[in-house]
Amino acid sequence: MASLHLLSSKTLNPITLPKPIIPTSFQTPFSIPTSIKPIPSFRTVPKVALSHNLELNNGFLSSVEKDGFKLFVGNLPFHVGDLDLAKLFQTCGNVVMVEVVYDKLNRRSRGFGFVTMSSVKEAEAAAKKFDGYELEGRQLRVNYGPPPSKKSFIKEPKEERNDINTNTVYVGNLSWSVDNETLETLFWEHGNVMQAKVHYDKDSGRSRGFGFVTYSCADEVYSAVESLDGVDLDGRNIRVSVAVPPQRHS
Known part of the structure; x- marks a missing residue:
């Protein structure tokens, strides 16, 4: 039987491949010459939370809103969006959050929104500058005031003004598309809304x-009447007044 000859690596003569010729000036696609500086990025509105991504900022925004830096902006042109509002208000300071309120069905602006600034000083400056400011033919209504403290709701009731004998406001000249939720969203900035109710026809179901x-x-109530009477909501100037309770006949 022929003997088997085992081949080891020492007995093999490997083929020596030529080294690739690489030019010394060659750059890989991932390398950046040191002589070239990256172009700086510019942002029109720096780090503003817009209404479409509020869920990413809820923790921070809630703490800012509690400090009372939030502004109500009414009588907005209908095509003005979150970014437009942010650009306008950043001239008064750091805009933290902007929210234009839209109709859920047709996604049309309801003509009002909210802007949160980063400090009381900036919020006061923005309210002073933009309340009555004309934007594309419309005079903005900008109201600022710290939201009522939760503690105030459990204190002893204060003596009410003589001209106010109810905690309810009447809201008239509403657009047919305004519902309870829209009404609550508009009015909650001026206090603790216990109920917001649009009246509908029982037969047709229409507002x-x-x-x-x-x-x-x-x-x-006094704050809401003073701030929201005449505000444009869905193309109509709403009428806001103190609701007069029905008289009881003896």
Whole structure:
């Protein structure tokens, strides 16, 4: 039987491959010459939370809003969006969050929104500058004031103004598309909204064009009437007044 000859690596003559010729000036696609500096990035509006991504900022925003840096902006042109509002208000400081309120069904602006600044000083400056500011033919309504403290709702009731005998406001000249949620969103900035109700026709189910908003105290009613009467909501200037309770006949 022929003997088997085992081949080891020492007995093999490997083929020596020529080394590739690489030019000394060759750059890989991932290398950046030191002589070239990256182009700096510019942002029109720096780090503003817009309404479409609020869920990413809820923790931080809630703490800022509690400090009372939030502004109500009414009578907005309908095509003005979050970014437009942010650009406008950043001239007064650092804009933290912007939210234009839209109709859920047709995604049309309801003509109002909210802007949160990073400090009380900036919020006051923005309210002073933009309340009455004309934007594309419309005079903005900008109101600023710290939201009512939760502790105030459990304090002894204060003596109410003589001209206010109810905690409810009447809201008239409403657009047919305004619902309870929209009414609450508009009015909650001025106090603790206990109830917001649009009245509908029982037979047709169509809005009757008016509603009522109930607050926790008369001070909030006074603030809402003073700030929101005449504000444009869905293309209509709403009428806001103190609701007169029905007289009881003896």
